[in-house]
Amino acid sequence: MSEHRYILEPYKGMNTRYTCPDCGKRNEFSRYINTDTGEHIHPSVGKCNRETKCGYHKKPKQYFEQQGVSFESVSRFHTLRERKQETKVQPSLIPFEILQKSRTDYGNNYFVQFLATLFDAATLSEAISRYHIGTSNYWNGATVFWQIDIQGKVRTGKIMLYSPYTGKRVKEPRDLIQWVHKALKQPEYNLAQCFFGEHLLRKYPQKTVAIVESEKTAIIASVHFPNFIWLAAGNKDGLNPTKCQVLQGRNVVLFPDLKAFDKWSAKAKEFSTIANFTTSDFLETKATEAERQQGFDLADYLINFDCRKFNSPPPTPPQETECAEATPPPSQKRFELWNVEEIESYFKATAIRQRQVILDKCGTITDLNLFIESHLATVKTNNGNPTYLPYLERLQQVKNLFGNPIQ
Ligand SMILES: [Zn+2]
Numbered sequence: 001m002s003e004h005r006y007i008l009e010p011y012k013g014m015n016t017r018y019t020c021p022d023c024g025k026r027n028e029f030s031r032y033i034n035t036d037t038g039e040h041i042h043p044s045v046g047k048c049n050r051e052t053k054c055g056y057h058k059k060p061k062q063y064f065e066q067q068g069v070s071f072e073s074v075s076r077f078h079t080l081r082e083r084k085q086e087t088k089v090q091p092s093l094i095p096f097e098i099l100q101k102s103r104t105d106y107g108n109n110y111f112v113q114f115l116a117t118l119f120d121a122a123t124l125s126e127a128i129s130r131y132h133i134g135t136s137n138y139w140n141g142a143t144v145f146w147q148i149d150i151q152g153k154v155r156t157g158k159i160m161l162y163s164p165y166t167g168k169r170v171k172e173p174r175d176l177i178q179w180v181h182k183a184l185k186q187p188e189y190n191l192a193q194c195f196f197g198e199h200l201l202r203k204y205p206q207k208t209v210a211i212v213e214s215e216k217t218a219i220i221a222s223v224h225f226p227n228f229i230w231l232a233a234g235n236k237d238g239l240n241p242t243k244c245q246v247l248q249g250r251n252v253v254l255f256p257d258l259k260a261f262d263k264w265s266a267k268a269k270e271f272s273t274i275a276n277f278t279t280s281d282f283l284e285t286k287a288t289e290a291e292r293q294q295g296f297d298l299a300d301y302l303i304n305f306d307c308r309k310f311n312s313p314p315p316t317p318p319q320e321t322e323c324a325e326a327t328p329p330p331s332q333k334r335f336e337l338w339n340v341e342e343i344e345s346y347f348k349a350t351a352i353r354q355r356q357v358i359l360d361k362c363g364t365i366t367d368l369n370l371f372i373e374s375h376l377a378t379v380k381t382n383n384g385n386p387t388y389l390p391y392l393e394r395l396q397q398v399k400n401l402f403g404n405p406i407q
Pocket residue numbers: 020021022023024025028048049050054055056
C-alpha cells in the first residue's frame with residue numbers, strides 16, 4: 001500500500017510533462033508526485049518516455065537513499081485514502097473510573113508536593129481539580145497528567161516524575177515518562193492525543209486560550225493568569241492541525257519555550273484559518289543568556305516573581321503586563337517619595353544567610369540576596385512612582401518575614 005504514496009504524475013496535458021534531466025528532450029519526462037500533497041518529489045525524480053533512446057528512470061526510493069533518508073521512513077506515511085479510513089476509527093478511551101481512582105494520595109505525589117511550596121492549600125486544591133491531576137504508583141511519587149478531550153472523554157494520561165524540591169523533571173537515570181494506556185498494557189490502543197486541559201474549553205467558551213509546552217507550566221500559569229484557559233501541547237512538536245480543531249474561532253496566544261519561538265510562530269501562521277493565533281515573545285525578550293542556557297520556561301518566571309499584580313482585571317496578555325521589569329508611564333508626574341532609606345538600612349543591618357524564601361501563595365524567591373539588591377535598586381531609581389510600588393511592598397514583605405534586626 002505504502003508504495004503507492006509516490007506515483008508518476010498522471011497526464012493532464014503538456015504542462016504535466018517536463019524536460020528530461022538526462023537527454024534534455026522537452027515534454028518527455030514524467031515526474032513522481034507525492035499523493036498526499038500532490039507535490040513533485042524533485043525535478044530529477046521521474047521517468048523519461050523515450051524508453052529505448054534514453055531510458056532514464058529515477059525512482060523515489062533511489063532519490064531518498066541518495067539524500068540519506070530511509071525510504072521506509074518516508075513511505076510509512078499513509079496515502080490519502082488510508083488516512084480517510086483512519087479518521088473514521090474512533091480514538092480509544094480510558095474509563096473515567098481509572099482517572100477518579102488516581103485522584104488520591106497527594107502526599108505521595110512529588111509534583112503536587114512541589115506545588116504546595118508555591119500555593120496555599122485552597123489554591124492548590126483548585127488547581128488539582130481544574131486539571132484532574134492524578135497520582136500514580138508506577139514510580140514512587142509519580143504524577144498523572146490526564147488528557148481529557150473537549151467532550152470530557154479521557155484519551156490517555158502521561159505519567160511523569162518530578163522532584164518535590166525543585167519541581168524539575170527527573171531525567172536520571174533516564175527520562176521518566178510513561179503513557180497510562182501503555183502502563184495498562186493495551187496493545188491495540190488507538191491513541192489520539194488531545195491538549196492537556198482541553199476539557200476546560202467547553203466550560204469557558206469565551207475565554208482566550210493560552211498554549212504552553214509543558215503540563216507543569218499550564219497548571220502554574222492557570223493560577224497566575226486565571227483569565228486565560230491554559231492548555232499544554234505536551235512538547236514543542238505537540239501542535240498540529242488535527243489537535244487544533246477544537247480551537248475553532250477562538251483567540252489563542254502561544255507561549256513557546258525558549259528555542260521554539262520560530263517553530264511556533266510558523267505554526268501560528270499555518271493554522272490561521274482555524275483560530276486567531278498570536279505568538280508571545282515574552283520569553284524571547286525577557287530571558288538572559290544564563291536563563292537561555294538553563295532552558296527557562298514561563299513557569300520559572302512565574303515561580304520567581306510575585307503574581308498579585310497579574311490577577312487584577314481587565315485580562316491583558318502577560319507579555320504586556322509588568323513582570324520582572326516595569327515600564328514607566330509615559331507622562332512623568334511628581335510623586336510623593338517613599339522612605340527607601342529606612343528599608344535599605346534594615347537590610348544592611350540584617351545578615352541574611354538564607355537563600356530561598358516563600359513569600360506568599362504565588363511567589364518563591366530563589367536567591368534572596370539578589371532579590372533584595374535588585375529590588376532596592378529599582379525602588380531607589382523609581383522612588384515614589386506607583387508603578388513600582390509592588391517592588392517596595394515585596395521588600396516590606398521580606399522584612400516582615402525576618403522581623404527585627406539583631407542589634
Ligand atoms: Zn530522456
